[in-house]
Amino acid sequence: DEKTFLAVFDGVPTFEVAADKFPIGVIDLLAGESQVFPSKGECRKMIQGNGLSVNKEKFTSVDGVLSEDNLINGKYILIQKGKKNYFILKFN
Numbered sequence: 001d002e003k004t005f006l007a008v009f010d011g012v013p014t015f016e017v018a019a020d021k022f023p024i025g026v027i028d029l030l031a032g033e034s035q036v037f038p039s040k041g042e043c044r045k046m047i048q049g050n051g052l053s054v055n056k057e058k059f060t061s062v063d064g065v066l067s068e069d070n071l072i073n074g075k076y077i078l079i080q081k082g083k084k085n086y087f088i089l090k091f092n
Helices: 002-008 026-033 041-049
Strands: 014-017 052-054 076-081 085-091
Touching: 014 026, 026 041, 026 052, 041 052
Parallel strands: 014 085
Antiparallel strands: 052 076, 076 085
């Protein structure tokens, strides 16, 4: 549930994104709409190096698109960058 999810990831950087952006390319979302990556090039390299996970699943397509289907509890996406860096995207 939402309370447990937020408790587990307490202190994780969170970015708010407008839900009307869906569907959106993963690179545009992570380097444009949020500040998970400082640049689209860095985001692309991380994906190509298998260093990006979306909701705990490896994300391997630089052309990949995220939609409402990826949301946890209807409003969150968990991003893992590398091994230890987690981010929450909150859609509203």
